[in-house]
Amino acid sequence: MMNWVSIGSLSDIPRRGARCVATPQGKIAVFRTAEDQVFAIEDHCPHKGGPLSQGIVHGAAVTCPLHNWVISLETGKALGADEGAVRTVPVRIEGERLFIALEALASRAA
């Protein structure tokens, strides 16, 4: 069962930007695109663990600040020639409020 946890509102995140949510399993990066889509993925690049929340957001993708891997926000997969993936976290938007599903996190920790 999904355990939806409130993390704040849409306006907390700049357009084409990201914020972090601290969890017991590490940081989750929550992204807001130019079109106000919201995605959440682990804040941990599959390449060398770079903080993806600090990257430049373009379309529904982010470029890692450490070595420029491009990660799809929708699938968590590396785009282009690179191979690897980060875990995606379900997001729900109710009006202005944002929720992420925590159980997905717990199952990873198990």
Next chain:
Amino acid sequence: MTEKLVIIGNGMAPGRMLEHLLEKAPDLYQVTIFNAEPRVNYDRIMLSPVLSGEKDYEEIIIHGDGWYIKHGITLYKGHKIVAIDRQAKTVTSDHGVTEPYDKLVIATGSVPFIIPVPGHDLPGVLTYRDLDDVRAMMLAAQSRAKAVVIGGGLLGLEAAAGLNAQGMDVTVLHVMPTLMERQLDPAAGYLLQRAVEQRGIKVITKANTQAITGNGKVGQVELADGTIIPATLVVMAVGIRPNAGLAKEAGIAVNRGIVVDAGMRSNDPDIFALGECAEVNGMVYGLVAPLYEMARVAASQLAGDVAAAFVHSDTPTKLKVTGIELFSLGDFAEGEDRQEIVLRDAAAGVYKRLVLRNDRIIGTVLYGETADGAWFNDLKKKQTDISQMRDTLIFGQSYQGGASLDPMAAVAALPDDAEICGCNGVCKGKITGAITGKGLTSLDDVRAHTKASASCGSCTGLVEKLMVLTIGDKYNPAAVQPMCGCTTLGHDEVRRLIKAKSLKTIPAVMQELEWKTSCGCAKCRPALNYYLVCDWPDEYADDYQSRFINERVHANIQKDGTYSVVPRMWGGVTNAAELRAIADVVDKFEIPMVKVTGGQRIDMLGIRKEDLPAVWADLGQAGFVSGHAYAKGLRTVKTCVGSDWCRFGTQDSTGFGVRIEKFMWGSWTPAKVKMAVSGCPRNCAEATCKDVGVICVDSGYEIHFAGAAGLDIKGTEVLGLVKTEDEALEHIVALTQMYREQGRYLERIYKWAKRIGIAEIKRQIMDDGEKRKAYFDRFVFSQKFAQVDPWSERVSGKDKHEFRPMASVGFAQAAE
């Protein structure tokens, strides 16, 4: 069992031989190379572009260090072989290394011929043979003084053009009545002389050098007719002779060169020779194509193919001086059994001459328009009977049969076995076959797979035409490199259109210039943001989401996601209060690492992002502002202690450095800008490898720019000398503004300068006072909006969201 193969010499011929050998029989030999030059194998044909500044040494390396490692080859750099013991089958180097061989290859090349006139051994007399010569010439050229090149042949003219491009006043002395008389007839020699002279190079023919004189170093050159030419540099480029001394001492048969049979084997069956030191069928060679043919033969022989044999063929000669088109092939002397066809177009500066015997081409000289060279070469090689097209032959291939004058048609009509790349002996069929067979789409790919146009590069145009013919639109040689995958436009076009169309936001640029993506990518967005900041300083609202993280949070991200902080220390000067404040911050925030940087600053590493505003607040209390150590902008001005303290200091270099830094901090630039001011030519602030540097002298301030000391290492260029500190500041600021307005994003000053041309930059900044003032004023205007300390802004609450997590969740659940 593997045999030991020892190679003496590491030039282009043995390098190519090894490539063939590794292809044919990779495990047959254990290879050891002794190279008298302390470096790897590089493309000597390209030394002229290096001298003229069109290429860097790194660009002409054929085999990097990694290649030798990959193939398990031992390369002794800077080891000259001093003895070959044929009984013991060993060689010994001047450093005392003795190496046994089963097979030995001698590739000692040639030595330049020195005219034994009095003074030929004075300091300042150079030859033109290897990279050391080129570096010595480039160093001498920094004086901008007078140079004399003795020898008006291929090498001499390339040297003269290179020195001229480096800013020297050059005179060419040639003993014969016309230039390049071995390759050109007098008419073409005359056209060449005119073109050389139009570049500002003086030419004296029938010049008989009698002596080089001077006081302990070169001062002047004296000719037999009494003419005296002042010069601080003399380059002898009168010819080469095979370097066969070592072989001769070992008792190997030597005539002009080391005598070898058609299989490149000397009279000792275990010793081969190839390259410029070898003599085969009574001929010695200096052009690369026959040397590469020797390499192919020697490799085949070493791999066990005893039938491989060297066959002589004429090689076309081309002059590698930008803007001069010249092609010469075969025999063009006049004779009773010969006829000639000549075409002259004085206005266009074109001269073409074909020499025929029995209706077959035996020689060709083309000047000014050389596109048909490959075709004439092909006709000559195949001994084609040209009687049917004799009337139109001289007009070239595209004119035959009334076909259009389309240059593409000419290339299309070439047969598959027509030679395209003379240096590497690559024919058309091999190139088109590789393009289609391997799906090649770029020139670099074609070079990598076929070697066509990979040596002297003069057939690049032909290779590009072949690519268009073979794959059509997939290859577009004229296309500029686009900024990124989001657009077809290059950086320069985008910059021009931003101004021309008054585009003042990133969405406007993307809309008007038809971006292919909705909101760009991590390559184009920071570039566009910079261009807009630079072009509309008062109107454009900086888009922080389009900045790289370091510039967004004004600190440097580290591999573990923490940040480093570098406060500004103007000119590298600090005091006890500042140091105490830094020490307190380090203690308070438990900063794990403190380091002094190369730019005379203190770097605190390992700071958590959440702590940054508090760190800045404490530093701000002590008067510190951001050091912009993260910025594509003005970083640091490094200084020495100058006339205030130093007994050699000529000016207040510290004070001036501080003044520059206070004037220019906060400005964004295409890439980072690091400066330095040295108080005297001893240059303790290392100003001559900076983006902009100043060397103080008694008479004023020598302004330098376009140095590099990172990925590339490059000494600076001299912009000029000015008398006062005020003038120096104005020139430096104007130079920086010119770079800000023209540079491509992430392009450092030295790369921009190379693209624009040093002379053009000097013209605009040194010579054109109005332009300089306008650049200066635009910089000052833009600083009004740029000089805001980003740290104190953030201490006051700007961009709070950057430094705090959005939420903390799930901890209670985890505890259950």
